[in-house]
Amino acid sequence: MALITIQDLENTLQQTRTTLLAAANGDGMVSRADLRQLLEDTEDPMQSRFLEFFYQFLIRLEDRPRMRVTEDVIDRGIVFIREQLIPKFEIKTSFTTRTNQEIAQVHASALPMAMELIRITADNVLLSPLQVSEQITPLAEGLVFDDYGSEAGIAITPFFLEHPAEPLTPSSFPVALGLEPQTPRGTVSRFDNAERVLLTFVELHMHSGLAEQARTLVEIMQTNLSDIKVIVMGQDNHPDLESNHPVYVIGQGQDGNLAGFESVVIWT
Numbered sequence: 001m002a003l004i005t006i007q008d009l010e011n012t013l014q015q016t017r018t019t020l021l022a023a024a025n026g027d028g029m030v031s032r033a034d035l036r037q038l039l040e041d042t043e044d045p046m047q048s049r050f051l052e053f054f055y056q057f058l059i060r061l062e063d064r065p066r067m068r069v070t071e072d073v074i075d076r077g078i079v080f081i082r083e084q085l086i087p088k089f090e091i092k093t094s095f096t097t098r099t100n101q102e103i104a105q106v107h108a109s110a111l112p113m114a115m116e117l118i119r120i121t122a123d124n125v126l127l128s129p130l131q132v133s134e135q136i137t138p139l140a141e142g143l144v145f146d147d148y149g150s151e152a153g154i155a156i157t158p159f160f161l162e163h164p165a166e167p168l169t170p171s172s173f174p175v176a177l178g179l180e181p182q183t184p185r186g187t188v189s190r191f192d193n194a195e196r197v198l199l200t201f202v203e204l205h206m207h208s209g210l211a212e213q214a215r216t217l218v219e220i221m222q223t224n225l226s227d228i229k230v231i232v233m234g235q236d237n238h239p240d241l242e243s244n245h246p247v248y249v250i251g252q253g254q255d256g257n258l259a260g261f262e263s264v265v266i267w268t
Contacts (some may be wrong), residue, residue, distance in 0.1 A: 004118065004121050004122060004125060006086065008121050008124070008125050009086055009117060009121055010082070011121075011124075012117060012120055012121045012124060013078045013081060013082070013117075014078075016050065016051065016054055017074050017075070017078060019038070019051065020035075020038070020051065020054075020055070020069070020074060021071060021074070023035065023037065023038040028070055028071055029068045029069065029070050030055070030069045030070075030074075031068070031069075035051070035052065035055050035069075038051060039051065039052055046119070046120060046123050046254075047120065049116075049120075050116055050117075050119075050120040053112075053113075053116050054077070054113075054116075055069060057077065057109050057112075057113050058073050058074065058076075058077045060108070060109045061076075061077055061080060061107065061109060062076075080107075081113065081117065084106050084107070084110070085103060085106065085110055085113065085114050085117075088102050088103050088106070089102075089103055089114055089118075122254065123254050126223075126224045126253070126254060127220070127223075127224040127253075128253055128254075128255065128257070129160055129224075129225065129252070129253035129255070129257040129258060129259035130160055130257070130259070131224075132160075132220060132221065132224050132225060132253070132259040132260075133158045133159060133160035133259045133260075134158075135220050136158040136159075136217055136220065136221075136259070136260070136261055137158045139213055139214075139216055139217040139220075140155075140156050140157060140158055140217070140261060142155075142208070142210055142213070143155070143156050143201075143205060143210060143213065143214055143217070143261075144156060144204070144205075144263070145201070145247060145249070145261075145263035145264075145265070146204055147197055147200055147201070147204075147230075147265070148190065148230075148232060148247065148265045149265070149267065150264075150265035150266050150267070151266040151267070151268060152266050153204070154263045154264040154265075154266070155263065156261040156262065156263045157261060157262055157263070158259075158260075158261055159248060159250055159258070159259060159260050159261050159262040160257070160258065160259050161176055161177070161250075161257065161258045161259075162176070162257050162258075163176045163252065163256050163257050163258045164176075164256050165255055165256030166256060167227070167252075168227055168229060168250075168252055168258065170188040170191045170231075173188065173191075173231055173248075173258075174186040174187075174188060174233070176258070177233075179233075184234065184235040184238040184240055184241055185233070185234055185235075185241065186233070187233070187234060187235040188231060188232070188233060189232045189233065189234060189235060189236050189245065190230060190231065190232035190247075191229060191230075191231055192229065192230045193228070193229065193230075194228040194229055194230045194249055194251075195228075197230045197249060198218045198221075198222070198228070198249070201214055201218065201249075202214045202215045202218060217261070221249075221251055221259075221260055222251075224251075224253065225250075225251025225252060225253060225259060225260070226251055226252055226253075227251055227252050228249070228250065228251035228260065229248075229249075229250060229251070230247065230248070230249050231247070231248045231249075231250065232245050232246070232247045232248075232265060233245060233246045233247075233248070234246065236267070237267075243266055243267055243268040244264045244265075244266055245264065245265050245266075245267060246262060246263075246264060247262065247263050247264060247265045248260065248261075248262045249261055249262070249263075250262075
């Protein structure tokens with residue numbers, strides 16, 4: 001889970017303030033027409049979504065549907081978030097049930113606002129999957145994958161793959177690889193959470209003096225990716241397949257794309 005600092009959240013709020021006021025055309029008031037034009041001019045759909053959500057949040061917070069969104073209104077909304085919401089939730093990309101309940105008691109719009117703030121901030125501070133794979137490239141040198149009963153430790157290589165912005169599943173992964181899920185080669189034989197495997201991966205490299213390198217690689221993945229899985233491809237003991245099975249240790253970015261590393265397990 002990616003850590004987000006208080007300063008990251010503050011940066012999001014101040015950037016939103018600046019963007020909204022720049023749309024006011026010098027009169028100090030962001031009209032609904034100004035907002036519509038701003039949304040049309042904003043290319044990033046997540047940023048556009050947050051700007052609209054924040055604007056509507058200000059109106060709900062003031063409980064004045066016809067009010068004018070001025071600099072003072074924006075600043076009051078930011079102070080409310082800074083003083084009433086941020087101290088109540090853990091700075092990460094998901095909330096506990098208890099945290100949800102505490103935030104919901106503050107204001108009817110408090111919990112949705114907190115979640116939107118985390119979402120847009122995480123999108124701004126996290127590395128993209130492509131950037132993750134680029135960071136992994138120099139770290140992968142000398143590291144091997146030796147797990148799942150493999151008969152040998154095989155070198156790892158960085159991995160990046162475009163994937164729809166939807167959950168990673170045993171069905172979606174072969175399709176993203178360009179394989180037919182129902183075929184022996186396109187069959188997913190293992191699809192597991194990677195928590196144990198990543199811990200073992202670091203421990204495996206202690207004897208070679210590369211544990212810190214492996215740990216850095218793992219931390220980059222855990223910080224910037226979610227839902228990290230171990231996926232082994234190829235049907236077990238199929239006569240048409242070799243004993244080498246591709247294995248992927250990968251997670252998803254905010255855009256759905258996949259990154260991590262790949263290797264081979266040898267089963268004879």
